[in-house]
Amino acid sequence: MTTIIWFIIIFGTIVIVHEFGHYFFAKRAGIRVREFSIGMGPKLFGTRKNGTAYTLRALPLGGYVRMAGWQDEDSTIQPGAQVSLITNADGLVERINTSDKLMLEGGIPVQVSGSDLIKKLIITGYVNGDESEEVTYHVDHDATIIESDGTEIEIAPEDVQFQSVSIWRRMLVNFAGPMNNFLLAIVAFFALALAMGTPSTSNQIGSVQTGSPAAAAGIRANDHIVAVNGTATATFADLQTQIGKHKNSTMTVKVDRSGKTKTLRVTPQSGMIGITSATSHGLLNAVKYGFTEPWSIAVQIFDALKSLFTGGFSLNKLAGPVGIYKMTSQAAQGGLYNIIWFLASLSLNLGIMNLLPIPMLDGGKLVLNILELIRRKPLPAEKEGMVTLVGAALVFALMIAVTINDILRIF
Numbered sequence: 001m002t003t004i005i006w007f008i009i010i011f012g013t014i015v016i017v018h019e020f021g022h023y024f025f026a027k028r029a030g031i032r033v034r035e036f037s038i039g040m041g042p043k044l045f046g047t048r049k050n051g052t053a054y055t056l057r058a059l060p061l062g063g064y065v066r067m068a069g070w071q072d073e074d075s076t077i078q079p080g081a082q083v084s085l086i087t088n089a090d091g092l093v094e095r096i097n098t099s100d101k102l103m104l105e106g107g108i109p110v111q112v113s114g115s116d117l118i119k120k121l122i123i124t125g126y127v128n129g130d131e132s133e134e135v136t137y138h139v140d141h142d143a144t145i146i147e148s149d150g151t152e153i154e155i156a157p158e159d160v161q162f163q164s165v166s167i168w169r170r171m172l173v174n175f176a177g178p179m180n181n182f183l184l185a186i187v188a189f190f191a192l193a194l195a196m197g198t199p200s201t202s203n204q205i206g207s208v209q210t211g212s213p214a215a216a217a218g219i220r221a222n223d224h225i226v227a228v229n230g231t232a233t234a235t236f237a238d239l240q241t242q243i244g245k246h247k248n249s250t251m252t253v254k255v256d257r258s259g260k261t262k263t264l265r266v267t268p269q270s271g272m273i274g275i276t277s278a279t280s281h282g283l284l285n286a287v288k289y290g291f292t293e294p295w296s297i298a299v300q301i302f303d304a305l306k307s308l309f310t311g312g313f314s315l316n317k318l319a320g321p322v323g324i325y326k327m328t329s330q331a332a333q334g335g336l337y338n339i340i341w342f343l344a345s346l347s348l349n350l351g352i353m354n355l356l357p358i359p360m361l362d363g364g365k366l367v368l369n370i371l372e373l374i375r376r377k378p379l380p381a382e383k384e385g386m387v388t389l390v391g392a393a394l395v396f397a398l399m400i401a402v403t404i405n406d407i408l409r410i411f
Helices: 002-029 167-196 213-217 236-244 283-310 321-333 336-354 362-375 381-410
Strands: 033-049 052-067 082-087 093-097 108-116 122-127 135-146 152-154 205-208 224-228 251-257 260-266 275-277
Touching: 002 033, 002 052, 002 167, 002 321, 002 336, 033 152, 052 152, 082 122, 167 283, 167 336, 167 362, 205 213, 213 260, 224 236, 283 336, 321 336
Parallel strands: 093 135
Antiparallel strands: 033 052, 082 093, 082 108, 108 122, 122 135, 135 152, 205 275, 224 251, 251 260
């Protein structure tokens, strides 16, 4: 149960932070954000504020942002649909109810014969089933439509759609999700370093485990191990490398203790002697770690991506939700430090993966934006839709394959 809770918290935090990036910059650009959802699936709760519906949904895995005119957002009402309309003092429709889960007091029952909620902002139809006269209603620019599940969102007129703003603002909106993931990683690593310090790169020993080979040999906290079997060890990484070469054989270590040198003999157990590195503290150290650790992890991620193509493609090099769940379990066993470190690393990973030039992902959308800049006109909607559909199919197929592989690896 603990792992499930941490999985929801970690995955949910990363995705919500990602979507908030799209949300924030879309709002700033003048794009109508119709809904911001936490979770997926059936709606549990909803409220509206400043033109946006905020919903909580049943599946606690991530969330999403619905922008006017983005992807497959549609504001048409199918002919033959039964709706209920509420008009304002000017006679303009201000609420459109398409749901049978909600009744609007004073609503006008209309059987829709046609509608245009994007350009003309009109609804035509027959009132009270009287097909002898077709009535046309003009719709307010900021009218709302109640969907089948009861979610009330604003309509999407052409002037507030995603495509209505400049190409540079659209690119910023597309990039904002991954950017927020990078910022989350930086802030999380900074907080870790500020609260708990960071592993020092020097050869200084931070602590010695009781009953360990190091303790038996007489090694103490704050000692500097300057050499192992005559090989200089200037950093803790050098020290780990040399100890690893003598997994179970006795070795000599030269220790600098308060300016005095001692030579001790120690026998590792499975390549370990029971020591940890010293830690560094302070604001400047935390700021440095907030940037250097994400950069180090990013380099590893790019190396892993490169190996997918140069070292032979393998599903074992990828992880889906099942693999992430297993890693969450391992992180949870290591305590809060490991959980936050894992959250930051996963956020960085998600940000980078979302920037891959694959249709449907943010990187794919940015590629389309660049093509638009080169062509000086957008790709035709039909072609863009086809490219996105193919990309979505490929991503979905890969996700299924990775998930199946993750399950097989566990069992």
